[in-house]
């Protein structure tokens with residue numbers, strides 16, 4: 069029988085991140101300064117980001133070298149294991165070969181430290197002493213708290229209210245690494261005070277709070293856990309390892325699956341395979357899984373919109389549900405974002421990536437089935453991807469084909485067991501985004517240039 073774990077050594081940690089921006093079909097639509105509606109330049113970003121990351125944000129280089137110190141720190145958890153899901157395959161009675169890349173072995177328990185560490189590093193190199201950020205599921209906040217600790221920097225986190233209540237131990241984890249954590253909306257910022265009528269919060273509100281803190285202090289910058297090009301860039305270390313691991317297994321993926329909140333774990337695992345499709349004519353399919361309660365890619369409109377609720381960020385070209393959309397407080401907190409990475413949106417728009425939306429109960433059913441076969445308890449976010457894997461495995465059986473499926477199991481669910489409890493108790497609701505909500509959101513979108 070083929071191996072269960074496909075492992076790499078520390079010397080095989082990739083030396084470069086892969087920048088997919090130059091590969092995108094057509095001219096990329098630039099982010100816009102909302103005041104002038106002109107392309108946002110480095111000067112629009114420099115009040116809250118270091119130059120090293122701004123350069124990556126706009127880079128046209130196909131590859132970017134990983135700094136030695138970052139690679140050294142990556143050794144704390146990288147390379148991460150890839151597993152062949154023999155037992156899950158048997159349970160699903162599928163001829164498909166299912167591989168999962170497990171990012172839950174990082175100290176914070178997800179893929180988020182892959183970008184938290186370089187983000188903190190580039191900031192520290194430019195003399196920044198503190199980072200402010202938002203967190204939805206608590207995964208990103210923990211990752212940045214950990215990274216700031218390693219760089220001897222301060223970290224201030226605005227945690228979405230519903231997650232703060234559901235996951236007190238994520239807060240303890242951030243505090244263990246020395247971060248200060250606020251429940252968002254908070255009374256610390258104007259943005260928080262203005263949104264007090266939304267007590268469950270949203271990522272958009274928490275982002276506004278963190279950006280406000282960073283913009284108001286020269287020694288403080290802002291760090292974002294997803295969406296931006298440089299974040300997706302750092303996550304390509306996952307995809308690059310997958311290429312080497314699948315090569316060891318003598319396989320190539322027919323389909324790559326990931327969940328999408330802001331698009332970083334999906335963008336990271338798919339990048340080298342997307343490039344191979346676009347440059348070498350490979351025919352891999354890419355499936356993005358999102359929640360039916362916050363269905364950005366499947367139901368959103370492709371428009372310029374703000375990245376945050378209060379309209380403080382540049383306008384980005386993306387599928388959006390409207391920057392002031394407050395999704396219901398569902399359990400996959402990391403997928404409660406009104407927009408998505410422009411890079412992933414561009415790939416969906418170009419027909420390179422297909423998107424599917426799932427409800428909470430079918431998602432947890434998939435996660436429990438996976439956990440009972442493979443042991444690992446997935447975070448609610450990648451549980452959406454597992455749901456899509458089951459559909460792909462069923463399709464392979466129906467077609468009678470030995471398809472190779474690769475999925476990003478981007479985090480464990482050890483801090484999400486309250487959500488599993490709710491599922492077992494039958495009290496999980498299945499909220500869905502309504503057409504009326506979309507119409508209302510459309511009316512509130514800013515006036516912006518049309519996208520081709």
Ligand SMILES: Cc1ncc(COP(=O)(O)O)c(C=O)c1O
Nearest residue numbers: 207294329330331332333402479
């Ligand atoms: C475990 C986990 N998976 C996925 C996500 C979604 O983010 P992204 O789409 O950027 O990977 C999050 C975000 O917090 C997360 O914590």
